[in-house]
Amino acid sequence: MPNKALRILIADEQHFQRLRIERLFNRLDYYRVAPVQDLAELLTLVDYGSEPFDLVVINASLAGEAFDLPGFFLDNPQVHHALIYDGEQMKWPSIPACGQQKVQVSLAALPDLACIQRLMTAVDPRLPFVGTVISVR
Template identity: 70%
Template sequence: MSNKSLRILIADEQHFNRLRIERWFNQLGYYRVAPVQNLDELLTLVEYGCEPFDLLVINAALAGGKLDLMGFCLDNRQLYRVLIYDGQRAQLPPTPACEQQKTQVSHAVLPDLAALQRLMTIIDPGMPFVGTVISVR
């Protein structure tokens, strides 16, 4: 069963992208999702929030060269985990999701449901993995 108390922040300038990602999280059982459309909104929520966010999913283009996105994410105590997508645009090297890393960079233009599900199995170990089951005899 998924941990319904996890706080997720989505940051993307495109309304359609924010909506799509939020719907995928809803399909996975996560409903505490806050979408933001610009850097100022993101900084306000992160800097003045009472509770840390369990996950930030952000389009690398949102920083627009105004912010060292990797440095901000790695050093911020209000963000437990971060997925930066479309990282190729920001010239960030891709990094795979693993338990030890706080920040994952994807070159995908938009994360898909399967990628979010894999990430959430790391963040929320109680989440059931919905996928193909292969039995070996």
């Protein structure tokens, strides 16, 4: 059974993409999802939030080349896990092996259900479907 108390933050400038990702989490019974449309909103919620986020899912293009997303998430105690997607064009330094469990970079343009399920096995270890894909109608 999923931990319904997990806090998830989705950051993408496209409303449709935020909604699509949020619905993937909803299919897996995660409903504490906060969508934001730009990096400034994300930074405000992370920096001034009273509780840490269990997971941040962000489109790499929001950061541009000037902001080191992997470094920010690795060093931030307010974020337990992060998925940076659409990271193909970005040229970041490699993530150390010890940080790969906290920060994952996906080259996919948008995470799909299977990607979210794999990610949630690391974020929510109480899940019964570790390593398997659930068929959702």
